Amino acid sequence: MPQLSCRDVSLGYDGKTIVSGLTFDVNKGDYLCIVGDNGSGKSTLMKTILRLQTPLSGKIETGDGVAPNEIGYLLQQTAAQKDFPATVLEVVLSGLLNRAGMRPFYSKTEKQTANENMETLGISHIAKKCYRELSGGQQQRVLLARALCATRKIILMDEPAAGLDPGASIEMYTLIKNLNDSGVTVIMISHDIIASVKYASHILHIGREKTLFFGTTEDYLKTDIGKLYTHTGGDTV
């Protein structure tokens, strides 16, 4: 059974359909990249998977031991977060809130988990630093550490390398790949199609109103649309 399955899902808002007929599965350990033009509904799909929005029709289900609230995510940060007075540790700890339940404070084990995740992402040395004073790459790592605190099963990301300089963005992709290798399922929206086919195991290509491709990266590269978008052959635009 897949960790996440979408069956004939239609997305949109205010009664307008953006995309319909989305059907795909995500299994444990997959690295799925969702690609497509602006306005094709990638971010809406993300929000729907996170249950921040409901689909117009169709079904999104989780399985294989994953509860619907065990999906962590890393979205592009909001304007409010950019000047938020908080230390790295405070932000990372907030990912553990769902474990604390009604308990007002974090336990030792929870603090330990936060420390381990900061260690994994190489941000332990800046734990006491102020979040808003970090570089873009460091901020993304902090948010990723928070996501890992919330769950180690599936992590959704929306353009994790957006706005990072080339060096930092390669580091970010390597970090994500390492996490994926350690068993974390990754679902990522990306504009960077070259990086997507390099790291992802599966590709979901959404076009205007319908799915253009879903399958393994290997198969994607053989299709016309795959060739077109990666410039590895076929006619250029």
Added chain:
Amino acid sequence: MTEIFDTIVLAFDFTMVRYAMIVGVLIAMCSSLLGVTLVLKRFSFIGDGLSHVAFGAMAIAAAMNLTNNILFVLPVTMVCAVLLLRTGQNSKIKGDAAIAMISVSALATGYLVMNVFATTTNLAGDVCTILFGSTTILTLTNIDVWVSVILSLSVVTVFTMFYHKIFAVTFDEDFATATGNKAKLYNLILAIVIAVVIVLAMRLVGALLITALVIFPAISAMRVFKSFRSVTIWSVIISVKCAAIGMLASIVLETPVGATIVAVNIIVFGLFSFIGLLRRMI
């Protein structure tokens, strides 16, 4: 110098001044606790809107000749707080417009009711008192003090119990929701606590100046401090000190209490901005 000291000592001989100090410090503490979250959530004006609602409710309570108007004012303000925090997300009327609408409607209704059902001859004085809180703090009864103490302590308790949850919904509400937290419940609790703080603070500085009491300590602390915890703790320290200094100054200078406290807050904000600037330059 001794003259000023003598004036203060003399003032403290009066029970009402001691009451005023206790209540003032407690209110300053509560309002600043909430201020950090409100500023960061971009809800600075909610305090202003709610204080106008409380003004309207007070006017109606006065017209109905209620002996203890807090029993009417508090629930009305709470309901409006919940409604206002809700509209922030997705509604036809955007958050800031909703706040503006509710606050002017309440203000107008309140003033109308006060005029139509005038119970005193000094209407202008009454309105001025509610809006600027000039002398209300010095006319507190025993019951008023106890109500203030109990409400303030509950605000502090709730805030401490939900501290990490409030941080999470302030920093990233969507993340909190998506990872299985009851963000809506925490927002609701926040709204109720805000309403309590507003109704309390109205006695100290009056309806028009509450925003200053809520916002200034938080933004002053944010100039200098960098973690959520230190900002929260320092905004409480700043707020309590400003309130105490403001109240003492108002006794010595014979100025209106609310306005004096706000003036002290403005000066402290300038000071902290300067310290923050220096820190960044070094």
